[in-house]
Amino acid sequence: MCTPENQTSTWFDEYQKGVRYGLEGQILVDEKSKYQRITIIDSKRYGKALLLDNCWMTAEQQEKHYHECLVHPALSGALEIKRGLIVGGGDGGTAKECLRYKEVEHLDLVEIDEHVIKLSQKYLPTIGGNAWQDPRLQINIEDGIKWTKHAGNEVYDFVIIDSSDPKGPAKGLFNETFIRDCKRILRPGGIFAIQSESPESFLKIHLDIIRLVKKIFQFADPIYGWVPMYPSGWWSWTFASMGKPHYLHPHSKRVNAISQDCIIWSSKWQKGAFEAMPAFIERALK
The missing domain is CATH 2.30.140.10 (Spermidine synthase, tetramerisation domain)
Structure with missing residues (x-):
């Protein structure tokens, strides 16, 4: 503790x-x-x-290590990115990265704990930046599980799960019913993204998340990077899509529009991150 x-x-x-x-x-x-x-x-x-x-x-000085890696493989590769959903993300960092894309017209942020948003806006204003004032952002104080359950079919171009560890209010975000609802509400060519924990500190959870996403989506792959303040410093994010692995193919126009202002992410970094699966994880997933 x-x-x-x-x-x-x-x-x-x-x-x-x-x-x-x-x-x-x-x-x-x-x-x-x-x-x-x-x-x-x-x-x-x-x-x-x-x-x-x-x-x-x-x-403040670590959020880019996490938020860029969660957002940009999804938004740079999806067929369209006009309408998106973030479940969690009450600190505003994921929303800020999404709204850097001019193509985004509407972004739903569904956060169960309004107090996280209020305290983040007051004490951590640089993490959310201008996202909180952006008219494209719709803040919804709701349970993300219920939100996805009641959402219509094929209404989002990307769905991002920016949750805490799978316990407490975030526990239900790592089960099959919820992930299937996320798939259902994605449009063709859309991308699903989820933080998938540390392969060193939380190996079983990490493997379970990848297996579950692979079970539901036609294509799913993790990337590996680092967030020095997190347990072990070694972290992962998993992306999924139908039809083809859209997350492996960033659109050059989007890359050129945002990459100059990124601290970690680039299309070159992303390619290496998708190829950085350690041998022991590869064996475990087989």
Whole structure:
């Protein structure tokens, strides 16, 4: 667990299986919403940082490592990107990256915990940036499982699951019924994206997510990168589509429009990330 209650300590740690991952800083917020504990610290290394239920979510100087890798393989490769859905993403980072594409006309952000949005807007405004004021963004304080269940068929060009670890309010976002609903609401040529945990710190969860997505979609593949503040620093994101693996083929016009302002993502980086599956994971998936 994190230890913000001890005001004499300047270290805040996430504990996972005998290992701890910490940042040094000062506490700004430590509150409980209806759904979870929300902690925000001002860290010395990465700026202001967010924890949910004592697990690291994002930080001002780390968010690009995560959000660019989740968003751009999907939006650069989908056939159309006029209408999209984000489930989770209350810090605003995923929305900000999506709205960099001028082709996006409407973006639904479905977040169950309004308090995460409010605190992120107040204490972490650079992560969401101008997304919060963009008229294309529609914020919906809803359960993402219910939202996808009741959405019509083929209404989105991309669906992005930007959730915390599969526990608490995010637990239901990693089951077959929900993923099948995500497939159903995608238009032809659309892309599904989900963060798929660390292959080192959460190997079983990582493999289960990939297997599940591969079971439901015709094509599905993970990419591997790094988010230094996360458990082990090694992270993954999984993408899926029907017809062909659209996520493997970025549109050059979109790449040229956004790549100059990216910190991590580029079409070259993406190609390498899709080819970076370690041998032990490849064997496990076979």
